[in-house]
Amino acid sequence: MGAAEAAGSALLTGVAGWLFVGFALLILGTAIAVVWSKNPVHSALFLLASFLLVACVFILEEAEFVGAVQILVYAGGIMVLFLFVIMLVHQRTAAGTPAFQHQWDIALLLLPVFLIPFLYILGTEKFTDIARNPDAFRAVAGRVIGNTEAVSWLMFRDYLLPFEVASVFLLVAMIGAVVLGKRSFEKVD
Amino acid sequence: MTDEKLSQAERDEAAYFAERAAAAGVGRPLSQGDTPPAPGEPPTLFDVQEMELNFGPQHPSTHGVLRIVLKVDGEKILEAIPDVGFLHRGTEKLFETETYPMGIPHTDRMDYVAAATNNHAFCLTIEKLLDVEVPRRAQLVRVILDELQRLSSHLVWLGTSGIDLGAVTPFWYAFREREQILDFFEEYCGARLTLNCMRIGGLPFDLTTGWVERLLEFVDDLPARIDDYEQLLTDNRIWKRRTVGIGVLTAAECVEYGLTGPLIRASGIEWDLRRAQPYECYDELDFAVPTRQNGDTYDRYIVRVQEMRQSVRILRQCLDRLEPGEIRGKVPRVIKPPAEEIYASIESPKGELGFYCVSNGSNRPYRMHCRPPSFINLQALPKMAKGHLISDLVALIGTIDIVLGEVDR
Amino acid sequence: MAEEITPPAATGAKEVAKPKLVATDAASHPWVMSLSAGVPGAVVASKTFAGQVTVTVAREKIADVARHLKQAEDFAYCVDVTAVDWKERAPRFDVVYHFYSFSKNDRIRVKCGAADGEDVPSIARVYLAANWCERETFDMFGIRFSGHPDLRRILTWEGFHGHPLRKDFPLEGIDTGAAIYPEEWPEGGGPGASDPNRKVVS
């Protein structure tokens, strides 16, 4: 944990800084590889690598809880289901299907729509402050207690309503998935 | 005669049976390959994918070289087409080229886990053709050998079908007892599996000294051992979930498919050749024919286990009645039966095992045909497997209790 | 179904006059009479031997005979279908059927002659059990069953030439063209290939 302690003082200095840069580049590389790969299973594997690297960055920044959850939920849960679906898909059929290339133009149009707000948020006061105040995500009411606790305080007290709303959304999505899946299952019989 | 010449009623009936046969998975060509997608509609990524899976011929749970072509959706079996014949050795052809007594060792190789019953059925057929009376002692010893063989065959079935469902331990227990039974065979006739232990008109040898006493000891021990197997399986919840309601056959279906043995008895028909058409001295023995009503894999299991207990009972009675005496009937040195035809059958551990013999008056059978229970029983597999999962197919192969040597002959 | 334990029906040699078993005509047997009445012109001959009734019927009528036996006479269970090759005889083959009745607790044997190349009506639609038996008979004797839902070879493989249980099929086997290691086992295959007395039929 020595490296992580050093990272506390400043975001992009020292060993931790170099590690961060390395991880970030790797994340970018794997993310590009996800889109680039012809084989859907390889794409999924690169996405998995990307998730794991993101988790590494989280842990590097002493957000262990988020890092662990990132692995547990995305790598251990969601990606497994992705792979499950991809493997069920007939490889020959998948190879013959046009792999979504016709969406190029739309993607290009949509890119600024998402990129500009994202950059704007990154540029706001709150986030530039982090480099100077590394405890911002570890403190509750001015007291530094650790990332896990801080996250739980935020989630279950400060933002309880949005949290619950999000979970209701997920529930709806889940029920929808069950209904859709059920219908296609009956078609088999 | 083509279908056009049939009357309306016959055509209706033919359509009915064709539909039934199709429902049972009979009659689709084997090498159809992947089902082509409907014309004009390109396959999408999320279409239901039908996969063709070769189950066997080399597979841990096909109990020999049986190939089953499966059409599966995920793990659900849409269609199962058995493909047999990998062990075909032309036994029926061999019978024709050798004298009557020389045919007996060939029968050993058919149902190789129950050789004694094969010998018995073969000898019984020729004896019937010759009209030979088998001496009483020979009859009793034959019944003893039959029942021992039934026990050992059921033990093999119990062990292997347990392993098929992941229960490894009963296998070792069952094979411990089977080894002892094989020891008895070995002591009697020198062989453990391919026994060749009966002759036309009687037996080749008399029992060795002490054999009966040792067998009595073993038989006294056996019910407790059977309790052991039941302890592991009968009330086991997982075992029940894996077997109850799997591969249900109604009594009518059993008759329609010609199923015999424990399969038909588990569906509620109390039919056992030992009782229905007694041979040797079965008519004077006191035993029950266990039946169950549901006709699923669990009931077939129960029926077989109860049959083992009945076999113990029969063994005790036979051993009790055994008295010194002749072991061979009056059989001519050269066996030349009249130029006639005969069919005789016995209740083998798997079902009705029959031989159809056509003689032309010479010392060799002109035609010797075997009615193998495994072969006929296996026909019901497509019907039983349809709609079940791959895991159940394994249970179903186990529950039919096939021996590929007998299926393919 | 056979529910009661009844004394064994007339099977075995006990009822027939000793010392020698002889075949007797069975034209007056109730089943044969029922068949003659139910399927006119079907019964060609009939006999009883060792308590077993054998009826020889016309080849074209066999499906009707089976249907009649199943429905009118309650022979619900088809035990077996096989054939006998008589080689020199006029209709070369006998196709032999065994049926069993649970209520009568007895069997009947039905035979029909078939010349080489003649089709025999299939009974696989009357008895599902006959399906594989007829396939086996086809495989072993080359007798075609018309109207069979799935008449393929069953014990030998698809592409096998010949029918092993015909009397003119050599016991040594034939060259199947399936030599796997030709340098080891030359054409005509099999471990006995080096035997000079070996008969090979191609």
Add this chain to the structure above:
Amino acid sequence: MKILTPTFLTYVKVLLIVAVVPAIVGFVIVLAERRIMGFMQVRLGPNRVGPKGTLQGLADLLKLVTKEDVTPARAEKFVHFLAPVLAVIPALTALAVIPMGPSIRLARHVSTPLWVADINIGLLFLLAITSIGVYGIILGGWASNNKYSMLGGLRSAAQLVSYEVPMGLSLVAVLLMTRSLSLVEIVMRQDRMQLWFVFPGLLSFFLYFVSGVAETNRNPFDLPEAESELVSGFNTEYSGVKFAFFFLGEYAAMIIISCVAVTVFFGGWLPPFGHVKALSFLHIVPPFLWFLAKVGFFIFCYIWFRSTFPRYRFDQLMALGWKWMIPLSLVNIVIVALAILWTPGRTDGLVRLGWLFGALFLLMFFLAKLRQALARRDRLASEPAGTRQSALKA
């Protein structure tokens, strides 16, 4: 003693885990499994290589290492290679946070705890890392280009994802009592509370261990490699060292599941009833051995299950997971939370909860036995008469 710096000791401990665990797996657990199963199945088990067969593991290892490494012709070569690696590395990594004992003294001023790292999200880290292990199986099944392997991979994907949920939820209930994710802290707290968490967390423990057995693909949940159905499932096409890696991964996962069960529910390295005066002699045994003995017991349970149970069917396994285990673990969380709310900061509420669970389990056990006995009676009654007594030999 300059050489015994904490960093150096950490390296030594890491090395020990990487080297010792495979050895334990190869020589102790595999031999124990085969001998114990042999004992249960009235046979001997390995008894030829070395004294009493103790070197059988070495022989097996040599065989696996020297065996030809076959990659199927149309397999995905890289993924085929990656899969066994993915199966084994997470399992070994996870061992780093397992506390196997308190600090031991190596020299006069040097002592080191028997764990590599005590991170404050220890349990979460464990769950996260072990959840990566599933990729080994899925990818191995997929990359082999074999339909049976593929089915095995699909089975395991569904199975492992499903059973991770009840496993996590069952641990959540215990976390309410531990108030910490650090495994060391969990053991310390059990020491302070003078209460092993298995008592108030009886239900949690059962849920955890059952899903743990399912997570490690062991009987009766060994569907991904069910040899009688899928030949050998996901590892059908693997041989040599790659197969050895899968093998090691499975056994290391077993060790981890057992270690977590011991740490979270059975007081880690603490001796049983260590606070009872009369039993204070139990402290003579080194804590590490207590830990080892407890882990050994759970490994024994694995072996015991394997020789006792038939295998579940896939849909039944899923039904068990989703329809029983997950709802039950949610209910369990509520019950434990209520018990803690009832008496905040005190242990007596938890103790009462323990008694409640204990009584319930006993009741259910006897009900099940009763039901079984009744079923047996009915079955015997339906059996043909005179089956059980010998008419003639009386």
